[in-house]
Amino acid sequence: AIYLDYQATTPCDPRVVEEMLPYFSNLFGNAHSEHALGQQASIGVENARQQVADLLGVTPSEIVFTSGATEANNIAIQGTVRYLLKQGATARRVITIVSEHKSVLEVVNSLAELGIEIVTLPVNREGIVDQENLRKSLEIPTLLVSVMAANNETSVLQPITRLAQLAHEYRALFHCDMAQIIGKTVDRFSMEYIDLASISGHKFYGPKGIGTLYVRRKPRVRVSPLFYGGYQERGLRSGTLPVPLIVGLGKACEIVQREGPQEALRLQHYKNQLLQALQSEFPRIQVNGSIENSLPGSINLYFPGIRALDLFKRIPHLYLSTGSACTISSLVPSYVLTAMGISAEQAVQSFRLSFGRMTKNTQVKQVINALTCAYGELMAGR
Numbered sequence: 377a378i379y380l381d382y383q384a385t386t387p388c389d390p391r392v393v394e395e396m397l398p399y400f401s402n403l404f405g406n407a408h409s410e411h412a413l414g415q416q417a418s419i420g421v422e423n424a425r426q427q428v429a430d431l432l433g434v435t436p437s438e439i440v441f442t443s444g445a446t447e448a449n450n451i452a453i454q455g456t457v458r459y460l461l462k463q464g465a466t467a468r469r470v471i472t473i474v475s476e477h478k479s480v481l482e483v484v485n486s487l488a489e490l491g492i493e494i495v496t497l498p499v500n501r502e503g504i505v506d507q508e509n510l511r512k513s514l515e516i517p518t519l520l521v522s523v524m525a526a527n528n529e530t531s532v533l534q535p536i537t538r539l540a541q542l543a544h545e546y547r548a549l550f551h552c553d554m555a556q557i558i559g560k561t562v563d564r565f566s567m568e569y570i571d572l573a574s575i576s577g578h579k580f581y582g583p584k585g586i587g588t589l590y591v592r593r594k595p596r597v598r599v600s601p602l603f604y605g606g607y608q609e610r611g612l613r614s615g616t617l618p619v620p621l622i623v624g625l626g627k628a629c630e631i632v633q634r635e636g637p638q639e640a641l642r643l644q645h646y647k648n649q650l651l652q653a654l655q656s657e658f659p660r661i662q663v664n665g666s667i668e669n670s671l672p673g674s675i676n677l678y679f680p681g682i683r684a685l686d687l688f689k690r691i692p693h694l695y696l697s698t699g700s701a702c703t704i705s706s707l708v709p710s711y712v713l714t715a716m717g718i719s720a721e722q723a724v725q726s727f728r729l730s731f732g733r734m735t736k737n738t739q740v741k742q743v744i745n746a747l748t749c750a751y752g753e754l755m756a757g758r
């Protein structure tokens with residue numbers, strides 16, 4: 377079998393597992409205990425916090441450990457809005473975009489209860505939001521703008537620095553769901569205008585159930601907690617720290633900081649190879665969303681005439697998904713694709729594919745062969 381679903385999740389890198397293991401047994405202490413065992417756990421946690429901060433180019437005190445990007449998105453969006461309202465802010469608007477992950481869209485929608493006006497900006501055919509559109513929406517006082525760095529279905533990248541700069545021009549905070557982009561790009565991702573950012577360990581060869589919320593300290597961004605307890609993580613995220621997971625996340629960050637750019641180049645090469653081969657065999661095969669502005673190793677493909685699920689049945693040894701599988705039935709056309717102006721028919725004939733760390737050079741040819749054979753046969757049998 378060949379795994380091609382790295383947007384859904386990734387395997388833990390063996391180096392990450394190795395780093396975590398002692399913290400399940402010998403070094404099992406509570407990182408907040410005073411004794412030596414607690415102190416050893418605390419050293420593991422603070423070392424990991426430094427590794428996450430180094431990857432982002434921020435300071436460790438700006439890093440809050442959460443259970444993943446879903447929780448980080450919840451704290452970032454609900455927490456800042458609740459805090460600002462409590463402080464008497466008069467703005468009532470929150471802006472996001474239509475192709476966000478559900479863990480942003482649903483949180484933003486929930487703010488209606490607090491009397492917040494929700495603006496969901498469209499994206500163009502390429503999957504990208506229009507900057508002038510954002511500027512116009514910001515003319516009405518806005519608390520927060522939340523836009524993802526890379527989409528989980530199309531891998532399309534948004535012009536985050538520019539959007540965040542715009543938000544600041546209008547005195548709005550900017551949150552970025554970075555779950556899909558960490559460790560996946562050749563160039564370092566700039567945090568310059570970003571106030572809050574969400575990260576998830578299992579998207580870049582770390583463990584599941586751990587993530588990070590970045591909260592800017594200069595100037596300080598304040599966030600109300602969503603739940604209360606023992607005041608861990610400066611009160612923003614109470615609960616005993618999951619030390620093994622945190623240590624694993626830190627190691628995953630260290631690895632992608634060192635190897636990420638090289639890896640991205642290798643995967644970019646695989647993607648180009650795949651696309652070239654598919655399109656030379658079947659010129660009607662298309663890419664959904666921008667190719668230039670997308671993650672190097674990932675792609676969303678349209679195979680005209682054949683439902684993605686029927687294609688998958690022919691090649692069960694290729695682990696592929698439509699992208700909508702994580703939230704809704706794959707038979708329902710993806711809201712991310714339809715928001716780009718893609719018809720429902722085209723959307724169900726589309727799927728995402730991603731290469732990752734464990735993909736071998738020889739597998740690319742196998743993937744090309746399997747896809748072209750299956751598609752050719754299905755088209756011939758229609």
Ligand code: PMP
Nearest residue numbers: 444445446477479528555556576
């Ligand atoms: N945001 C995006 C863009 C994602 O792709 C995902 C994972 N599907 C999440 C948030 C949720 O992350 P987690 O699994 O860590 O809650």
